[in-house]
Amino acid sequence: MCEKNIWKTFTFFQSADYTQNFLKKCYSQLQFNDLDVKSYENSYTFMYYLEHAEIYYNQSKKSPLAIQPVLMFYGLIHLIKACLLTVDPSYPETTSVMAHGVSSRKRKKQNFQFLHDEVKIQKLGLCTHFANKMFQLNYLEGEKFLMIHLLKQLPELNDCFSYLDHIDPFLFLDQKNGQFTLPISILDHYHMTAERFANYINQKSSGIIEEVQSSKDCIHFTSKKNLPLPFRFHLYNNQYCLPNKLSKEMFLPELIIHYLLLYNLSMIARYETEWWAELLKTRQTYDYPIIQSFIEQTMNKAPYICFEFLNAKIHNEC
Known part of the structure; x- marks a missing residue:
């Protein structure tokens, strides 16, 4: 917008x-x-x-x-x-x-x-x-x-912190036809296995997120609705993202x-x-x-x- x-x-x-x-x-x-x-x-x-x-x-x-x-x-x-x-x-x-x-x-x-x-x-x-x-x-x-x-x-400040701290606070999702893709590196950030991460976001999304699967490089899932917390939406990139660190603020x-x-x-x-x-x-x-x-x-x-x-x-x- x-x-x-x-x-x-x-x-x-x-x-x-x-x-x-x-x-x-x-x-x-x-x-x-x-x-x-x-x-x-x-x-x-x-x-x-x-x-x-x-x-x-x-x-x-x-x-x-x-x-x-x-x-x-x-x-x-x-x-x-x-x-x-x-x-x-x-x-x-x-x-x-x-x-x-x-x-x-x-x-x-x-x-x-x-x-x-x-x-x-x-x-x-x-x-x-x-x-x-x-x-x-x-x-x-x-x-x-x-x-x-x-x-x-705040997703819109990701670039600002990236320049100042050389660390991106968010990992961004690719989206196509209702399917979302995350880099597999999210598992390292969250210190979780693929199975535990799938259970984690399923629980937190109250069933909105479906069919969580992992491959060598990515994690895939589908959703028929807007993604709930802890996912956030970058207004100008028109793209969902996920904090790269677990915290109460997420x-x-x-x-x-x-x-x-x-x-x-x-x-x-x-x-x-x-x-x-x-x-x-x-x-x-x-x-x-x-x-x-x-x-x-x-x-x-x-x-x-x-x-x-x-x-x-x-x-x-x-």
């Missing part, structure tokens, strides 16, 4: 009649009462969330890097709230779900590097709420994540990863002004090229992920 088309995909939601029918369909799947009333009440809120998200993102494109994370973070929040209205008709039912739901180190240590900073998921707030409602994740409270581990879960939905990274960058841009300004001017460490690359990629990838979530609702794929 090209950058110029990313927001055009949301255009048909800017119709109250269409949006109300769309929400009614979502709520009927939830077996929610008062479908007509709630879908009508939420239709304009849904449209305004999307409209405000686009305004934030468009303004971010025109702004210097120094404030882009702040604008994009609030744009992403509005996209997430629109998605939430499809699975939580009463959102926001309490004020507790309106906080960010994430915390970061308040005072940055000397020689602070963004890549080695971490965030912690709080019990209450938007992060845990949308993780639970949109992805059925209820184990994130108290979890801590390093920025570099999150960044290495099963974290990508929308949560973008949310956590933008949260921390927006907090730094707002409250760590001296460090942030020095980073943008001196560019001494790996932080600058990786942050810049992330900002360029999340500009399109996060809205794309949200649209795919809504599109799946349209086609009853969720």
Whole structure:
């Protein structure tokens, strides 16, 4: 999907009649009462969330890097709230779900590097709420994540890390007629036999992946649907990939990863002004090229992920 088309995909939601029918369909799947009333009440809120998200993102494109994370973070929040209205008709039912739901180190240590900073998921707030409602994740409270581990879960940053670290975080799949092919080297990365790897991805995919077979050079399998985690999708290569290292982050939905990274960058841009300004001017460490690359990629990838979530609702794929 090209950058110029990313927001055009949301255009048909800017119709109250269409949006109300769309929400009614979502709520009927939830077996929610008062479908007509709630879908009508939420239709304009849904449209305004999307409209405000686009305004934030468009303004971010025109702004210097120094404030882009702040604008994009609030744009992403509005996209997430629109998605939430499809699975939580009463959102926001309490004020507790309106906080960010994430915390970061308040005072940055000397020689602070963004890549080695971490965030912690709080019990209450938007992060845990949308993780639970949109992805059925209820184990994130108290979890801590390093920025570099999150960044290495984003396929579009593979080339960036490849140049800087000389290591590719992902192995890419070839696809033809519903059959996918992985290099056999994935077994060395995962320290598994072919049989164990086949059982592993079958279990993790809940049966979506079928007919896993191995040959001398490759592993082959088929799937009639989009590949689930731990597989990820590279937006610009139009290609699936698999992390080359086992980690807890490999099963974290990508929308949560973008949310956590933008949260921390927006907090730094707002409250760590001296460090942030020095980073943008001196560019001494790996932080600058990786942050810049992330900002360029999340500009399109996060809205794309949200649209795919809504599109799946349209086609009853969720």
